[in-house]
Amino acid sequence: MLWLPVLAIGFTVLQVLVLRVVDPPFSTVMALRQIEAWTGGEDDFVLYHQWRDLDRIAPSLAVSVIAAEDQNFARHRGFDLEAIERARAHNARGRSTRGASTISQQTAKNLFLWSGRSWVRKGLEAWYTVLIELLWPKTRILEVYLNVAEFGDGIYGAQAAARAHFGKDAAQLSRAQSARLAAVLPSPRRYNAAHPGPYVQRRAQWIERNARQIGGEAYLDTLR
Template sequence: MCPGNFAYGMWKFIKKLVFTLIILSILGVVAGRFINPPITLTQIGGIVEYGKLQRDYISYGEMGNNVKKAVIAAEDQKFFVHNGFDYDAIQKAYEKNNQGKKLRGGSTISQQTAKNVFLWQGRSWIRKGLEAVFTFMIEKTWGKEVILERYLNSIEMGQGVFGIEAAAEYYFGKSSKNLTKSEAAWIAAILPNPKKYDPKNPSSYLKRKHNWIMRQMNNVVLK
């Protein structure tokens, strides 16, 4: 086979591969409007690292308002008004990064949902670019309620623990709908680093964050 034919064949293969991935991505987003993901790459990582997958998918209505308010207060207070991206938070994160300060990302709940459901963990530009594409698609097709439900069902909330229902059972021995305001705030306080922090044995930093979330929850209005 001459080099020209080989290059042409590779180009055709790449085009077919890209087209197939685009179609699968669209189908995945459409399916995600109606069902929770069977499993995610992050959950597979939890199985590999901790030898377990503790999760229990529940509906939006079964989650309880305290949990929703706590997570929105902690992670994305503009959730119901932005289009998937909080440009002010992104700008602040960019400026802090340029100043050499510890980066506390500007990711919204929508962006985190796109990452958790469809992609992998990490900070590469490729992943961030794909995250932006999936964020745009789920904002257009899912709506805020579905996005928040998928987020609260898929997010890592402990070592091998995923989703708010499993976290409520793991930390407090109860269903998420029965969590008190304080208990919901404790779970939200461990985000975005649930492998490091433990609400059962909180550090002084976690206690301050918990108190801050409790105050911020008073400002959250669910749609």
């Protein structure tokens, strides 16, 4: 039975290699949300997703999600140990829970896996994170993330989010609109980028400041 783990490893490596050059038509998280709607009787549910290459997405959105989710994206190799330590210290104080998932980890989870906190899922997430960091350039990781991230219930990817929330293409997003989209990422089914409440407005302003501090759109040059 030793061939089973070897086969599993080979399959995952092949998956990641193929998706380095082939744009995934959907993610596991999308598929699970659609199944949830079918089995839950959500007859009016519609899943929105349309792929856009990175050069057809506003650079301000790419910078905004990095500023919001993973400011060390260009430097780490999949796991931000500094952020993990800060999150551990914050959570130990017990006032709230803070995560430390990088964009690479979130891409691995959204594309290949499912939501949840089980050790099996976290272990698979770590494995896929290592693979995509080894086999994909940073620009590809960011491109896939921007196309599979959830920006609202049934709204996946930058193009669907730009159309649904602002009635425009992803390439036409302003810096303020990009910051608002990035601001809803922690809880995209709870918050709305088109009609932001006080929390989203405050977070979007913080994201805009952070985007400027990391160098703005010039930051993307460090990924190439």
